[in-house]
Amino acid sequence: MKPLAEEVAKKRIAWRIAQEFNKTESPLFINLGVGIPTMVADYITNNQVFLQAENGMLGLGPAASEEKKDRMLINAGRIPITETPGCSFFDSCTSFGMIRGGHVDATVIGAFEVDGEGNVANWIIPNGKQLGVGGAMDLVAGARQVYISMTHCTKQGKPKMIETCTLPITGHGEVDFVVTELAFFRFEKGRLLLEEIAPEVTLEELKTMTLAPFSRSQNFRVMPVPG
Numbered sequence: 001m002k003p004l005a006e007e008v009a010k011k012r013i014a015w016r017i018a019q020e021f022n023k024t025e026s027p028l029f030i031n032l033g034v035g036i037p038t039m040v041a042d043y044i045t046n047n048q049v050f051l052q053a054e055n056g057m058l059g060l061g062p063a064a065s066e067e068k069k070d071r072m073l074i075n076a077g078r079i080p081i082t083e084t085p086g087c088s089f090f091d092s093c094t095s096f097g098m099i100r101g102g103h104v105d106a107t108v109i110g111a112f113e114v115d116g117e118g119n120v121a122n123w124i125i126p127n128g129k130q131l132g133v134g135g136a137m138d139l140v141a142g143a144r145q146v147y148i149s150m151t152h153c154t155k156q157g158k159p160k161m162i163e164t165c166t167l168p169i170t171g172h173g174e175v176d177f178v179v180t181e182l183a184f185f186r187f188e189k190g191r192l193l194l195e196e197i198a199p200e201v202t203l204e205e206l207k208t209m210t211l212a213p214f215s216r217s218q219n220f221r222v223m224p225v226p227g
Helices: 006-022 036-043 092-100 136-142 203-208
Strands: 028-032 049-053 057-063 081-089 106-109 113-115 145-149 177-179 183-188 191-197 215-222
Touching (some): 006 177, 106 136
Parallel strands (some): 028 106
Antiparallel strands (some): 049 057, 177 183
8 A cells, every 4th residue: 555645644543533522422521642632623523522731721722823823822732722612721730630630531642652452652762852751641541541643653664553562661551542544443351453444455454564463343344534
């Protein structure tokens, strides 16, 4: 298969995750991490979804257009954002109290690696330039569900879903869902299940790019993609 352009791949991942949240009929409180996760906000259409930023905001909206940018109104990734009606602001201690207290229904974070046991490594590559773990460990431990949003392979073509993580672990067995541009995976009782596969990739091709062992779900289907 021909790889998707990077921006197309990122848009697909963010859009697909947003569709999971848009289905809700009751209030959901969702934290979005840095990178691809921040793009999820652009595709939320359900007013029962309330997005939280760990720098102290609940009710953030999509990224701000150029004419509406306010450098005092940013998310945890320092991206200018918009407000939704009724949004609130609070200090970082309160924000992390919300996360650590189990008051976040789901978090969406990026990752360098995810393995077959639901472990995730997302905060540092040895000898790489990183600011630190940030809120990642708090989020994977405190949120009720953990969604991983990442491209399926590195820019060098190396699979990110592997048998055992080789990088420093952010959380052990904390991952519930993994969404890439090629597939939608779910962990169930320690097993990795393939729920959806992108329309342009075959199952055989996906297996060559996924080193973590997985089985097909009973509800296995073609992954919907944005038009």
